Amino acid sequence: MRIDLHTHSRASDGTQPPAEVMRSAREAGLDVVALTDHDTTLGWAEATDAVTREGVALVRGIEISCERGGTSIHLLGYLTDPEAPGLTGEITKAREARVSRLERMVALMVADGIPITYAEVLAQVPEGATPGRPHIADALVHKGVIAHRDEAFADWLSNDSRFYVGHYAPDPVRAVELVVEAGGVAVHAHPFVRTAGRTVPDSLIEEMAAAGLGGVEVYHRDHDEEARARGLALAARTGLFVTGSSDYHGTGKRNVLGENTTTPEVLAQIEDRASGVTPVVRP
Ligand code: AMP
Ligand code: ZN
Ligand code: FE
Ligand code: FE
Numbered sequence: 001m002r003i004d005l006h007t008h009s010r011a012s013d014g015t016q017p018p019a020e021v022m023r024s025a026r027e028a029g030l031d032v033v034a035l036t037d038h039d040t041t042l043g044w045a046e047a048t049d050a051v052t053r054e055g056v057a058l059v060r061g062i063e064i065s066c067e068r069g070g071t072s073i074h075l076l077g078y079l080t081d082p083e084a085p086g087l088t089g090e091i092t093k094a095r096e097a098r099v100s101r102l103e104r105m106v107a108l109m110v111a112d113g114i115p116i117t118y119a120e121v122l123a124q125v126p127e128g129a130t131p132g133r134p135h136i137a138d139a140l141v142h143k144g145v146i147a148h149r150d151e152a153f154a155d156w157l158s159n160d161s162r163f164y165v166g167h168y169a170p171d172p173v174r175a176v177e178l179v180v181e182a183g184g185v186a187v188h189a190h191p192f193v194r195t196a197g198r199t200v201p202d203s204l205i206e207e208m209a210a211a212g213l214g215g216v217e218v219y220h221r222d223h224d225e226e227a228r229a230r231g232l233a234l235a236a237r238t239g240l241f242v243t244g245s246s247d248y249h250g251t252g253k254r255n256v257l258g259e260n261t262t263t264p265e266v267l268a269q270i271e272d273r274a275s276g277v278t279p280v281v282r283p
Helices: 018-027 044-049 085-111 118-122 133-143 149-153 172-181 202-210 225-238 264-273
Strands: 032-038 057-068 071-078 185-188 215-219 241-244
Touching (some): 032 071, 044 057, 057 172, 085 118, 133 149, 172 185, 172 202, 185 202, 202 225, 215 264, 225 241, 241 264
Parallel strands (some): 032 057, 215 241
């Protein structure tokens, strides 16, 4: 059984509509895929409709952007109730904050002479989608200023760029509590990826574990051998389960569906811990 628990669609910064992510999942030989768009459940309905057609099971999920002390933390929430007021309130607030944040980043870029306008960036954000830095990169690609999103993230759009502006994001411990309150299961996404030179201390992950965190995403392309070893040791010490996934973004990132996978045993644990309001959708 091939299980990939972290992908993005055009509901956030992936490049394919949810149904196409499902089709690509079948083509990649996956049996189970999780759709985990940033701060939104917008893509769930379309992905659910594609389950039977593609013969791939769907774990409905979300990737919540969190922040503590200037460090960015991504939290995966699986099988949450999309109507739970606490979680819905936080992600709605974050999505709204992302709009003015994007406008401010573009204004800084314009002031520095980069040939881009806010209208051109907005034209890259699909209707209803969570806006993010990749949409600025898409506007630059569309204009021919750069050839791929990667080039923008290497400099102008990086976390330590002079153009970087943050946005409202919940505290990671609070976000874990909200996922649990929504009947879902929380997994710390790519915990050891550096943002602006920093990684989260083990103590914060331990704090999240005490708040109900279920697992850590150890097998991810942005984790080197040392990060994987650190993740495995931390998981063993704190009783967290271990996942692996691609963090697929269509053509927006080089990540390939199924390049890292999660075991069926861990998927069973995720289903056991969830309340059942939002079950895994099977063909
Ligand atoms: P934001 O949520 O607006 O802060 O933007 C962060 C998003 O940018 C994350 O989802 C990343 O997947 C994406 N991202 C980071 N680096 C790159 C890159 N090199 N190429 C494409 N997307 C990237
Ligand atoms: Zn993304
Ligand atoms: Fe992430
Ligand atoms: Fe992601």
